[in-house]
Amino acid sequence: MVPTPAGKRPAGPFTPLDFQLVLLRRMADHNPGRVEDARRELGASPADMREANRRWQAMLRSPRSRSAASRYRSVLGEPESSVPRRIGDLECEARQWRLPLWPDLRFEVLVADRGVVWNEWLVRAPGAAGPDLRTLDDLTPWSCTVDETARAFAPARPLQGSAPTLWGLAFTAPDARGRRHEAVAEFAWGLLQRTAVGDR
Template sequence: MTAAADPPEAFPAAFPFVLVLLRRMADHQPVLVEEALRELGVGRTTMREANRRWQAMRRSPRRRTPVAHYRAVLGPPEAAEPRRIGDLACEALLWPVPLWPGLRFEVLRGPGGAVWNEWLVRAPGAPAPRPRTLADLAPWSCTVDEVARAFPPARPMEGSAPTRWRLAFTAPDAAGELHHCVAEFTWGLLQRVEAVRPVSR
């Protein structure tokens, strides 16, 4: 992929968008991203160009909904499921992504086409991890929901960027000692656990 005159909408389906996800994850996990790029057979220049073109599409003055941008890049969703969040009805659109066959990229679309959320989730029917200690929280192993369910009551915190989420929770180490923790996620996928400190007795 080069910086040619092709419009951003000319992306082939699915493959370049995973580079957009990886570009944001490289800030926290550069080694894992380098391994992923080798698996995909591309380099950092291609990743940066994919991200540049995606951002250009999102900032385009053309009147397109956010979901239309995803359809232009990813093609038709694999599934569209009705959801309810409290009293509000929405639709979850799911797309497969390379590198993570057990995950799906989910876009929650509300009334009028507004996008409420966009992140990676566990694919329907795929086995989900069941972390029990801090040692189980390896980078890229869990989604936001999976960590929150494993260590309730997890408290959402503001992320450092629009594509980032943070959770505060308490979890045991391998010896059973409890620790206060903050986990950081990019596009909904765990990147690191930080601010770990023992629970005072």
């Protein structure tokens, strides 16, 4: 039997742990220190994170890849909840999964007709108290989701992200002294990563 190289887990099923590492990998460019702490909390090494991301990308690009909706069910298991939802003219099914790293959030996938995934991101868990967002100082990394920020500082204008799992919002909000600023919030997988502030 060939020994497994140190620090590298043998290949096996892609698990919820691996998926959390994929989410963290996208967030690492924004908050490397926070991601490092989360990775250690999961008991994973940097090599584990790189390997999880490599395998996830390979699944996405495989010509024999299953549908996105089937892929999430295969990786995360049966959803904790699955309810119909209507967004404008779009009728879809909102499927949510619990992830240990973010107990007050759920990973939500919106599945439209024929199993097409319309959106995939982190949202506040049903019944969980959301943040009290009043000023720019309240917008700390990982504190809130896209929809929570958009509601708190309406009207917010969505911005195109540099990757499918990145979003942005442009809005005006006060600082702690009441002075209003133009701001842009950046999100990865629906979770706030950083906020850039300018003067108005």
